[in-house]
Amino acid sequence: MASVASSLDSTLRMLLERLNWPVRMVRMVAAREYAKLLSSSKHKKAATRAFLHWLSIRRFESEIATGLAVLLCARDEDLPPFKDVCEAIQQPSIIVDMLLQHIYGVGHRKNDWRTAHSGLAPDDFVPSKYFEDHKTQNVPFLFSNQIKRLEGRYWFPFSRQWAFEWQKLMDRGGIPHSDFPYHFVGNLARSGIIGQFELAQSDVMRSAYLRMLACAVAEGAMTAQQTGFYAMDCLPINRGLFRIMPVDRPAWLADIPEECCAEGASLEVSARKLIAANVNGSDMQFVSLLTPIKASLYEFGDLTVSAVLATDDFVPPDMKEPYFSPGAGWPLPDAITFEGKLDEEDTERYAVDGKLGRCLPTCLDMFPMPYGYWLSDYLVAGYALPASYLFPTPPDVACDEAGISVYADGSIVAKLSIWHDQWTPLYTQDGGNTRCGVLTEMDKSALEQASARHGLRLGWVAQLRLWSRKTDYGEYELSMRREFFFD
Structure with a gap:
């Protein structure tokens, strides 16, 4: 029995040390999995004891926030006693008090953080x-x-x-x-x-x-x-986004994204194939797709297909920025959870003037504030959600294991899912992202109503980015193609 207990303690310590692993995605998975142990009838007591000990020997304020991320992932009924957690924390900070109140309720604070500093830097101090x-x-x-x-x-x-x-x-x-x-x-x-x-x-x-x-x-x-x-x-970690579990790569993608990598291949032809293939028997169709190119072909490369609403005479502008899915900051309603009503957005802020005409993106890459830095892989890939100006009133969003759901009048009108495609933490520093795929689907009737409301026509932008190098030790260079076409 002693050897079994010793083995369990070693396993728990090993899992807790994964919270300090250099790869952010590993930290997120470790926090989520350890939270499950806190709810285990068989292992809860040992898991709680090991967690409190681990928390008590942290040397840095940031590490305490890392430990509390485990409790952000846990169910309320599985949390260790507040008093025990407070006693274990030896490095208080303002964020610790904020997290404790989110976890245990308003008024539950460690305090003591106002003196957790080294005093004012002397006048003769020179930064290293x-x-x-x-x-x-x-x-x-x-x-x-x-x-x-x-x-x-x-x-x-x-x-x-x-x-x-x-x-x-x-x-x-x-x-x-x-x-x-x-x-x-x-x-x-x-x-x-x-x-x-x-x-x-x-x-x-x-x-x-x-x-x-x-x-x-x-x-x-x-x-x-x-x-x-x-x-x-x-x-x-963001309290809502941590729930999202990667799905399988959609089977309907097949090898279509790779077809457009051939010299002289038409992005429009490949994009139209994808639009036609995304027939899943529901009332949804995709409005934003980011998919990595298979690693066997390009280790660093992706295809994006995004819907826009455009005037009949629209001719795209010459610009490197992804005008078809611009970023939008979203101060979270409770300051920690990706959940609630989206902000009302002004169409004039996001409308894009082309060489002729103009267009309006259907999706905005939502930047939650705060975002939870362990989730940077997904943030860089983009949480592309239908813009609130597509609806009569701003919709609500919520997260679960399947992804992000968008609600209007109590019904799901859009959903976002994420998958890993031979994922690694590596990416190119000139605008690339890790090998994450992101799919956003929207209710067809809601999209048609938005098009009619704004008096615009559905169009599509296909963009292919490929990074390659001439030698094994050379710099990766980006080649990018982009094509626009109407539905």
Whole structure:
């Protein structure tokens, strides 16, 4: 019996350590699977004990947020006692209090985070060269942008304080000055290939960012409420989007996407084949499709087919940007869950003037704020959802294992699903994404009504992107083709 218990404890520790794995997708899966153990009648007690111990020995504020991601994935009835979780947390922060209240309810806080900083950086402090060189490599450029916004709005020296907090954390010792994870990428790193990775330095820099915010509050430069908005940049996982499970690659795709890769092949012909093949016996048809090209043909390449509503005389503009599916920020109604009513969108903001005429995208790539950085693979691929201006009033959205559903008048009018196609965390740095496929289907009658309401005609944009290199060690170069046609 002792050996069985020992084996179980080792397995639980191994799974918990996957929360620190360099690949973000692994972290997300580990959090979701560990949450299931907390609901297991057989393993709940051991899983809870191991989790609380793991939480208690975290050294960084960001790692505590990582641990609480497990509880964001768990059912309310399976949560460890609030008191036990609070006692296990040794590195409090503003985001910890925010997450605890989302998990356990308003008023459930750890507190103590207002003193969780190193004091104001002295006047003679000089930021480390390593910090300056790596602050946009180990965390997204978003953090540097946020600090510029903060310094333009408040009197506090955010940039120096961030570097100071980082230095104080590094002075604790034992933290590697990690660089790009070449062991995951190999020779591809020389060719412009990067990946969705999290290194030890990512946690240090996020923790320093949280401590910087705590110091700003302690110095009276900001209120706790103002700080909370920026702290959510350190959110590991979105409470709705984590539910989505990858589906199988749609069988009706067959080899059609690969046909358009042949020299001289027509994108319109391949796109029309896909539109015709997407007949599933329902009242839905796809309005946005992103599918990787099979890896046996192109390791980095994808085909996009998106619907637009256009004037009869529309001739596409010459532009590199994906005008057929632009990005749109969505401040989440509860600040953590991809769920609720979409914002009302102005058609003039998204209408695209062509060489002749104009068009209106049917889908917008929704950027949830906050988005949960473990889900960056899907975010970069794009959560392409029908724009709210297609409906008389903005629709509602909700997530489940099958994907994202869009509701209008209580009925599903659109749905989004995601699949992995020989997935790896690698992608090209010049606008590529990992090998994720995304399909958005919309109710045919709702699409027809939107077309009539706006007085526009259904059209399609097909785009093929292929990255190739002339030698095994050369740079990957992008070739892109795009064709527009009417339905």
